Amino acid sequence: MQRPYLKSVPVLGALVIGFMGLTARVAWSTGLVITPTFTTNFNADFGANAPAAQAAWISAANVFSTNFTDNIHVNITVDAVTGTSVFGQSFYFLNSTSYASLRTKVVADAKSPDDSTAIGVGGSMTVADPTGGAGTWWVTRAEAKAIGLIGDDLNNDGKTTFGTGNPFTFSGSIAGGTYDFKGIAAHEISEVLGRAGISGGTIGSTTNSYSLIDNFSYTTANAKSLGNGPGNNFSINDGSTLIKLFNNALSNGLDSRDWASGTNDAFNQFESSGVVNPVSATDLRLLDVIGYDLTPEPSTVAASVLCLAMGLARRRRGSAARGE
Secondary structure (H helix, E strand, O other): EEEEEOOEEEEEEOOOOOOOOEEEEOOOOOOEEEEEEHHHHHHHHHHHHHHHHHHHHHHHHHHHHHHHOOOEEEEEEEEEEOOOEEEEEEEEEEEEOHHHHHHHHHHHHHHHHHHHHOOOEEEOOOOOOOOOOOOOEEEEHHHHHHHOOOOOOOOEEEEEEEEEEOOOOOOOOOOOOEEEEEHHHHHHHHHHHHHOOOOOOEEEOEEEEEEEEHHHOOOOOOOOEOOOOOOOOOOOOOOOOOOOEOHHHHHHHHOOOOOOOOOOOOOEEEEOOOOOOOOOOHHHHHHHHHOEEOOHHHHHHHOOOOOOOHHHHHHHHHHOOOOO
16 A cells, blocks of 8 residues: 655645644754654644653654764644545745855855765756746755755744544554554654655745756756656766656656655655665765765774775784885
């Protein structure tokens, strides 16, 4: 059994939040701090499951706090509705900018090897505006903080909502016929962080609108595809390597920058029941190139330390052989 996520909703102006409840700090150290505010609706509608649902949401947020080092605060209202008309849904505020300004910010924020590939010669973040100057580019408030387009603050950056009538598993093995709530929460949180695409839509009265993630969509080598049709893939090197297939939003009307169906993944457009839907290494790479600072892989750090130790040992043995 599969359930689709609802289309994410960009918001211009004030986001109206009816009832504010418990606020929880997710990360306690410097770096990316994601702070949820659970509404009274969330707690009332989830009832006895509210503590477990809160813990699962916080655990999902901690995946991002652990893997990214941006010194920013992301503040998200966490709401719920009864029934099954909503599975998972996100709302987020947007900031607009020119492509030239956006690229300047992305270049200044580049830290990882993938960032270097994306902004370099043959990278997806081309010097020339792929719309020829006709488009307006948008990033979510959280993403704008991450790339330095706006300063860090404690204002609300968006909202995630869940339908409490759906059968969820909140921790441990995912029971048959139920859905991995942590994976669903990670899906919606990542859209507030900036993963949802706009793909040539209209934002407010602004036509030809695009988001930073749209710039990493390709059908083949040297063929950027800013739209929401079939055959769009995530690529950081101008389409030379197609990393993962995006959802075909033209056919189903849903989010264009969710993944197409395949391996179980928190960022898929459709979530299967009875399985864990994790945040994958590819998911983290995607967030990395759209503005977030990915921490080094533990294995990479360990390998670097090992190589350094081996190098020092060889140098010491060589020095001893020379009688130094």
